[in-house]
Amino acid sequence: MAVTKAQKTEIKNDLVECFKKAKSAVFSQYQGTNVKNIRDLRKKLRGGNAEFKVARKTLIAIAAKEAGCPEVPEALLVGQVGVAFSYGDEVAGAKTVNDFAKTVESIKIIGAFFEGKYLDAASAKVIASLPSRDQLLAQLVGVLKGPISGFHGTLHGVLSGFVRTVDALRAKKEGAPTA
Numbered sequence: 001m002a003v004t005k006a007q008k009t010e011i012k013n014d015l016v017e018c019f020k021k022a023k024s025a026v027f028s029q030y031q032g033t034n035v036k037n038i039r040d041l042r043k044k045l046r047g048g049n050a051e052f053k054v055a056r057k058t059l060i061a062i063a064a065k066e067a068g069c070p071e072v073p074e075a076l077l078v079g080q081v082g083v084a085f086s087y088g089d090e091v092a093g094a095k096t097v098n099d100f101a102k103t104v105e106s107i108k109i110i111g112a113f114f115e116g117k118y119l120d121a122a123s124a125k126v127i128a129s130l131p132s133r134d135q136l137l138a139q140l141v142g143v144l145k146g147p148i149s150g151f152h153g154t155l156h157g158v159l160s161g162f163v164r165t166v167d168a169l170r171a172k173k174e175g176a177p178t179a
Contacts, residue, residue: 003056011055015063015083018053022085025069025113026094026124030054031080032106038082041100041107048096049088057081070118076111089133090114098128 003011019025030038042052055063057077064072086093094112101107112124119127131139 008056008059012059012063012066015053015055015059016066018051018083018085019064019067019069019113022087023090024086024093024115025064026084026086026097026109026128027072027076027111028082028084028097028101028107028109029079030082030107033104037104037107041097041104044096044100045084045093048086048092050084050086050093050096052082052084052097054080054082064113069113069116073111073118081110091127091130091132094124094128095130095132098125 038052038054045052060081060083061072061077064070084093084097094109097107097109101109108121109124109128110121112119112127114124114127
């Protein structure tokens with residue numbers, strides 16, 4: 001079924017909006033992937049405040065250019081290409097696509113836009129392997145809590161030793177004959 005010029009314009013405008021409001025965009029090839037797997041990927045992305053869009057490669061390139069993103073390399077637009085846009089956590093879309101690609105071999109990351117720069121497939125996979133923002137914050141809290149817990153343990157040990165010593169002196173004095 002042929003797509004009319006008006007439909008192409010609408011798709012392009014939707015993609016431009018996605019590129020503008022997304023914190024990151026991950027390009028992936030999905031050739032050979034069935035509809036059920038694409039639907040599952042979209043469902044997982046929605047859970048992470050991201051979405052997966054499929055459109056003609058020329059429309060994706062034009063929309064990225066109009067949105068102010070770097071030019072999409074021609075080598076990136078080979079085969080069936082979809083884009084995962086992340087609106088919340090920058091890494092969420094890349095992480096979800098990368099994790100999904102481990103179970104569905106027909107999906108692979110081929111590039112990404114992060115912080116207004118184009119990254120090749122290897123760099124995008126490195127970003128996808130980073131912990132999420134929440135995991136990083138939890139690790140930071142753990143690192144900050146460690147010295148405080150150690151200091152608390154040291155003070156507690158000193159104070160409890162002092163209390164035991166005073167208690168031993170009291171017991172000794174009570175047991176001693178009075179003069």
